Amino acid sequence: MVRWLVWLPVLFLAVRSLATRWFWPAAWPGEWRGGAWGAVRGEPVWNSLTLALAVMVGAVLMAVFLAGSFRRSGWVRWGVMTLALLPPLAASVGLHGLFLRVGLTDSWWGVALVHLISATPYAVMAVAGSLSRFDEDLVAQARTLGAGRWAIWRYVKGPALAPGLATGAVFAFVVSWSQYVSTALIGGGRVVTLPMALVGYQQSGDEAVAAAVSLVFLGAPVMLSVWVERGWES
Amino acid sequence: MGRAWLGILVLLAGCAKPREVSFAMWAGDEARNRYFETVVREEVKQKYELELRIVPYGHTGEVVSKLVTEKGAGKTSGGSVDVVWINGENFRAAKKAGVLWGPIEMPRLYPDEAYEKDFGTPIEGMETPWQNAQFVMAWDTARFAEPPRTLDGLMEWVKARPGRFTYPAPPEFSGSVFTRHFMLEKGFDGGLAALREMKPYLWKRGETYPATIAELDRLFANNEIDFAMSYGPSFASERIARGTFPDTVRTFVFDSGAIGNFNYLAVPFNANDREAALTLIRDLTSRERVLDMAQKLGNAFPQKGPAPGLERGVATLPLELLRAKFLPEPDADELVRFEKAWRERVLLGR
Numbered sequence: 211m212v213r214w215l216v217w218l219p220v221l222f223l224a225v226r227s228l229a230t231r232w233f234w235p236a237a238w239p240g241e242w243r244g245g246a247w248g249a250v251r252g253e254p255v256w257n258s259l260t261l262a263l264a265v266m267v268g269a270v271l272m273a274v275f276l277a278g279s280f281r282r283s284g285w286v287r288w289g290v291m292t293l294a295l296l297p298p299l300a301a302s303v304g305l306h307g308l309f310l311r312v313g314l315t316d317s318w319w320g321v322a323l324v325h326l327i328s329a330t331p332y333a334v335m336a337v338a339g340s341l342s343r344f345d346e347d348l349v350a351q352a353r354t355l356g357a358g359r360w361a362i363w364r365y366v367k368g369p370a371l372a373p374g375l376a377t378g379a380v381f382a383f384v385v386s387w388s389q390y391v392s393t394a395l396i397g398g399g400r401v402v403t404l405p406m407a408l409v410g411y412q413q414s415g416d417e418a419v420a421a422a423v424s425l426v427f428l429g430a431p432v433m434l435s436v437w438v439e440r441g442w443e444s
Numbered sequence: 445m446g447r448a449w450l451g452i453l454v455l456l457a458g459c460a461k462p463r464e465v466s467f468a469m470w471a472g473d474e475a476r477n478r479y480f481e482t483v484v485r486e487e488v489k490q491k492y493e494l495e496l497r498i499v500p501y502g503h504t505g506e507v508v509s510k511l512v513t514e515k516g517a518g519k520t521s522g523g524s525v526d527v528v529w530i531n532g533e534n535f536r537a538a539k540k541a542g543v544l545w546g547p548i549e550m551p552r553l554y555p556d557e558a559y560e561k562d563f564g565t566p567i568e569g570m571e572t573p574w575q576n577a578q579f580v581m582a583w584d585t586a587r588f589a590e591p592p593r594t595l596d597g598l599m600e601w602v603k604a605r606p607g608r609f610t611y612p613a614p615p616e617f618s619g620s621v622f623t624r625h626f627m628l629e630k631g632f633d634g635g636l637a638a639l640r641e642m643k644p645y646l647w648k649r650g651e652t653y654p655a656t657i658a659e660l661d662r663l664f665a666n667n668e669i670d671f672a673m674s675y676g677p678s679f680a681s682e683r684i685a686r687g688t689f690p691d692t693v694r695t696f697v698f699d700s701g702a703i704g705n706f707n708y709l710a711v712p713f714n715a716n717d718r719e720a721a722l723t724l725i726r727d728l729t730s731r732e733r734v735l736d737m738a739q740k741l742g743n744a745f746p747q748k749g750p751a752p753g754l755e756r757g758v759a760t761l762p763l764e765l766l767r768a769k770f771l772p773e774p775d776a777d778e779l780v781r782f783e784k785a786w787r788e789r790v791l792l793g794r
Contacts (some may be wrong), residue, residue, distance in 0.1 A: 229687075229766055230686065230687025230688070230689040231688075231690075232687075233665055233666065233667075234665070234666035234668075237493060240687075241687060243687065246474075248474075248478075249474045251476075253710055267723060303509075303513065304511070306513050307516065307517050307588075308511055310513065310514060310517035310519050315514075315524075316524040336553045339547075350497065390502075394502070394506050395503070395506070395509075395510060395513075398499070398510060398523070398524040398525070399468055399499030399507070399524065400497075400499065400524050402500055405504065406500060406501075408502075409470070409499070409502035410471040410472035410473075410500060410502050411472055411474065412472075412658075413502065413656065413658070413735075414472035414473055414658070415656065415657055415658025415662075416472075416473075416474055416686065417658070417659050417688070418686070418687075419474050422685055440740075
């Protein structure tokens with residue numbers, strides 16, 4: 211029963227996105243209208259989705275490469291943690307200058323890269339967590355049995371680290387999905403994502419439109435976590 | 445041979461891509477977004493063979509800081525913004541940092557004062573007027589017939605009905621202009637004293653204020669407070685159409701006047717295509733366009749001369765009245781000082 215309470219805010223958003231003329235003390239809206247959903251444009255959804263998926267893949271790859279040295283080397287740990295702890299605005303302004311010089315601004319690739327920089331620490335930490343419970347002797351055993359690098363990953367390390375990889379992937383997706391400042395600066399307004407659409411509507415107080423955009427915004431992470439949870443249970 | 449093919453490919457790619465003009469605008473108003481994405485985009489394509497690209501922003505300040513960074517990094521051409529919608533403090537910051545291109549020459553369709561100062565900053569042709577905004581308050585005729593139309597009348601009203609009035613805390617735009625009206629009418633110290641006097645009778649005894657106009661709207665729609673306010677003269681009509689205000693809401697201005705300002709269009713120093721930028725500005729500031737926007741979006745009509753046949757929203761005041769009551773904004777410096785003083789002496793009560 212309690213589980214279902216989680217969906218209560220979502221239900222409220224759904225009602226809010228369709229309701230107009232909803233005045234106190236009425237418990238129920240005076241009129242239903244679907245017009246607010248027209249504000250959900252395809253381009254921001256597409257951009258947010260492609261960016262988040264690309265960042266998810268990129269961050270997991272980074273995590274696979276960095277997780278080992280993250281555990282061993284204090285320097286790598288320090289570097290990765292700094293990325294996670296820097297205030298996003300400061301980091302974005304600095305990176306904006308750098309990206310300008312190398313011509314990465316105002317493009318999808320530049321935004322993907324800056325999201326990747328923000329998402330990598332979380333993926334690395336998740337994978338490093340799994341790695342700390344991994345027995346390196348298993349790798350040695352596999353090697354004595356004649357397994358190559360690829361086979362070791364495919365049959366030994368990969369399955370053992372799967373929970374960490376999945377958690378890292380979800381984290382990376384969500385971090386990219388919710389970026390605002392870095393997208394606005396590096397994307398120069400050319401790469402419009404869902405959070406950028408949302409901020410404008412929230413400020414103007416158009417609640418129905420903000421609710422509709424919020425629901426779409428909630429949709430992808432919710433589906434992703436449901437999917438991961440399913441994977442856990444099976 | 446290979447190189448020739450490459451050349452042809454590049455040529456083809458160049459032909460296939462229409463000439464683009466990008467317009468950075470604040471994108472929090474769904475009706476306006478839609479108007480630009482459909483009507484303006486279509487007409488600009490038909491008339492000038494330009495592909496309009498909207499660069500939406502949550503705050504115009506973001507565009508300015510982006511331009512400042514680009515200037516610092518030496519990106520002096522090929523910028524991503526050709527035209528920016530700007531005014532006030534953002535214009536002052538942009539002008540000071542030298543990130544605008546100009547002066548811009550346009551037919552002078554607006555009243556003379558629109559070309560002189562923008563919140564006290566001399567314009568000197570670095571931006572060109574586009575639309576205007578004016579401060580109005582709203583009440584619900586279903587609750588009471590007439591609102592108070594002077595500051596003293598409002599003071600009495602607030603004292604007689606404690607807890608039924610509030611305003612968004614400056615620097616929120618509408619709350620800020622509301623307090624500024626006190627400054628214009630009663631002077632710097634007199635205005636602050638009046639606002640202090642009012643404070644204990646406000647919603648939640650003035651211990652807290654709504655942070656956004658959306659919160660104020662909600663309090664008003666829920667009948668917790670008696671008045672809503674906005675820097676957009678057609679805001680009440682808009683909210684009625686949207687269904688967030690009851691149909692019985694109307695707007696009013698103080699007898700002493702209503703503070704207003706113009707907002708502008710400017711061209712960034714590194715605009716990719718200045719010629720296209722000027723074409724777009726000429727279209728957006730043309731009489732037909734401004735009338736059409738007034739008609740379809742309920743904007744004010746800020747240009748000189750009458751606007752025949754202009755349909756106003758049900759709760760929007762007549763154009764002539766708004767024009768007659770227009771009070772210009774004080775200098776941006778003084779505005780900032782007053783906001784600071786409000787915080788110290790009214791909010792914190794020191």
